[in-house]
Amino acid sequence: xxxxxxxxxxxxxxxxxxxxxxxxxxxxxxxxxxxxxxxxxxxxxxxxxxxxxxxxxxxxxxxxxxxxxxxxxxxxxxxxxxxxxxxxxxxxxxxxxxxxxxxxxxxxxxxxxxxxxxxxxxxxxxxxxxxxxxxxxxxxxxxxxxxxxxxxxxxxxxxxxxxxxxxxxxxxxxxxxxxxxxxxxxxxxxxxxxxxxxxxxxxxxxxxxxxxxxxxxxxxxxxxxxxxxxxxxxxxxxxxxxxxxxxxxxxxxxxxxxxxxxxxxxxxxxxxxxxxxxxxxxxxxxxxxxxxxxxxxxxxxxxxxxxxxxxxxxxxxxxxxxxxxxxxxxxxxxxxxxxxxxxxxxxxxxxxxxxxxxxxxxxxxxxxxxxxxxxxxxxxxxxxxxxxxxxxxxxxxxxxxxxxxxxxxxxxxxxxxxxxxxxxxxxxxxxxxxxxxxxxxxxxxxxxxxxxxxxxxxxxxxxxxxxxxxxxxxxxxxxxxxxxxxxxxxxxxxxxxxxxxxxxxxxxxxxxxxxxxxxxxxxx
Ligand code: VG1
Ligand code: CO
Numbered sequence: 373x374x375x376x377x378x379x380x381x382x383x384x385x386x387x388x389x390x391x392x393x394x395x396x397x398x399x400x401x402x403x404x405x406x407x408x409x410x411x412x413x414x415x416x417x418x419x420x421x422x423x424x425x426x427x428x429x430x431x432x433x434x435x436x437x438x439x440x441x442x443x444x445x446x447x448x449x450x451x452x453x454x455x456x457x458x459x460x461x462x463x464x465x466x467x468x469x470x471x472x473x474x475x476x477x478x479x480x481x482x483x484x485x486x487x488x489x490x491x492x493x494x495x496x497x498x499x500x501x502x503x504x505x506x507x508x509x510x511x512x513x514x515x516x517x518x519x520x521x522x523x524x525x526x527x528x529x530x531x532x533x534x535x536x537x538x539x540x541x542x543x544x545x546x547x548x549x550x551x552x553x554x555x556x557x558x559x560x561x562x563x564x565x566x567x568x569x570x571x572x573x574x575x576x577x578x579x580x581x582x583x584x585x586x587x588x589x590x591x592x593x594x595x596x597x598x599x600x601x602x603x604x605x606x607x608x609x610x611x612x613x614x615x616x617x618x619x620x621x622x623x624x625x626x627x628x629x630x631x632x633x634x635x636x637x638x639x640x641x642x643x644x645x646x647x648x649x650x651x652x653x654x655x656x657x658x659x660x661x662x663x664x665x666x667x668x669x670x671x672x673x674x675x676x677x678x679x680x681x682x683x684x685x686x687x688x689x690x691x692x693x694x695x696x697x698x699x700x701x702x703x704x705x706x707x708x709x710x711x712x713x714x715x716x717x718x719x720x721x722x723x724x725x726x727x728x729x730x731x732x733x734x735x736x737x738x739x740x741x742x743x744x745x746x747x748x749x750x751x752x753x754x755x756x757x758x759x760x761x762x763x764x765x766x767x768x769x770x771x772x773x774x775x776x777x778x779x780x781x782x783x784x785x786x787x788x789x790x791x792x793x794x795x796x797x798x799x800x801x802x803x804x805x806x807x808x809x810x811x812x813x814x815x816x817x818x819x820x821x822x823x824x825x826x827x828x829x830x831x832x833x834x835x836x837x838x839x840x841x842x843x844x845x846x847x848x849x850x851x852x853x854x855x856x857x858x859x860x861x862x863x864x865x866x867x868x869x870x871x872x873x874x875x876x877x878x879x880x881x882x883x884x885x886x887x888x889x890x891x892x893x894x895x896x
């Protein structure tokens with residue numbers, strides 16, 4: 373069959389600037405005329421430039437409302453823009469880590485992920501589009517900037533409106549578009565990822581743990597992770613069906629926030645609190661975040677999770693082969709992992725918030741394991757944070773060390789001290805006063821007379837040692853990222869950090885992160 377594409381006239385739409393992780397807006401915004409088309413065209417031109425013609429791309433999403441329409445539109449626009457092949461997950465589904473895995477495995481030129489991650493879904497909630505580059509990772513800032521620049525001057529987009537698109541059956545189809553072959557390959561979104569996990573972990577050891585009376589409870593929060601949890605934890609590792617809950621992806625995530633934390637995964641927390649399961653985990657909508665709980669809902673902070681995994685990487689076969697090249701965390705993540713790095717004589721990098729900042733370090737062979745306080749953990753096996761990988765990593769550690777989750781954390785605190793950590797989110801703030809607050813904080817950190825001042829709370833006094841707005845120079849390409857968050861660092865390494873979120877769909881969210889270090893056994 374052969375088809376011809378056409379050029380449609382359009383004009384720039386304000387605000388198509390990708391944030392921490394893609395462009396997140398209300399579904400209703402994405403549904404306005406030309407909104408999605410403009411952004412997709414900007415990704416294709418601004419993200420791929422002269423590689424666009426003849427390129428191959430992966431397309432997948434977390435199954436949220438508007439995902440299918442967007443997938444079909446992207447395929448029709450790829451066809452019209454000279455892309456030669458699109459690999460798409462069955463029904464448009466593919467977790468964010470699986471997209472990264474598939475881009476790398478099939479060496480495509482990148483991928484487009486349809487997700488607003490942990491933001492709620494449905495006709496009145498959020499949608500998002502994210503571009504990943506050929507290393508499988510989120511586009512770095514120079515690429516997202518070029519996408520944004522393109523969106524500001526767009527005058528037309530290309531589309532093949534008559535191309536029939538069916539993503540409901542696995543298989544490959546080739547058609548002629550403007551005289552060239554255009555292939556759409558619909559794949560099982562789980563298989564490649566599941567096969568890869570088997571090469572990273574010792575599934576035999578985890579299986580043995582799972583058949584020894586050790587019980588798990590895993591909540592996929594009605595997001596994309598259901599089929600992955602069922603295949604890997606259920607079919608491969610023997611977790612009973614009843615232990616894998618909310619595993620059917622829903623367009624509105626069942627009306628919930630698919631965000632794996634103590635607030636939004638409260639059902640899991642309450643069930644774990646009954647003490648009937650040894651290990652609990654939840655994922656976000658697109659499967660890159662994880663929350664780990666021990667028996668009786670013992671909560672593992674993401675920062676501690678990263679540090680404990682860093683201390684136990686020798687339990688995971690993958691790292692025996694690759695070696696441990698270095699560790700990293702995002703700036704607001706607690707310094708617990710830094711202490712592990714120090715004791716193991718490993719480099720530990722501190723990057724701005726957002727997974728895109730880890731990619732260069734991994735590509736350059738400087739980084740094996742990294743994480744963020746926002747429930748993101750991952751390694752250089754792919755270029756995204758990876759929720760199920762984190763669960764498998766924890767199960768590997770437990771299988772190997774034969775201690776409980778709680779014991780492993782407490783042993784860690786005893787050895788390294790404890791980084792007490794909390795984050796406050798002030799959501800739905802008005803933008804102008806939030807910006808003013810950041811300006812005032814900027815003025816505070818610029819005033820060096822504040823250094824050395826002491827602040828007392830309870831029986832503790834904190835002396836301000838450093839105050840700045842975090843600025844990051846990428847060690848690999850030397851690119852500079854300014855204004856990444858206000859840092860107040862005290863003499864004992866305690867910190868207070870303020871930054872504005874880059875994932876909200878409207879208004880402002882202020883995040884305040886507080887960390888205090890303690891190594892006095894009486895306080896642990
Ligand atoms: C938040 C988190 C950040 C994370 C990002 C994307 O960003 O703080 O650590 O990388 O979400 O995660 P922000 O700018 O709102 O603080 V996900 O799971 O939404 O792809
Ligand atoms: Co996510």
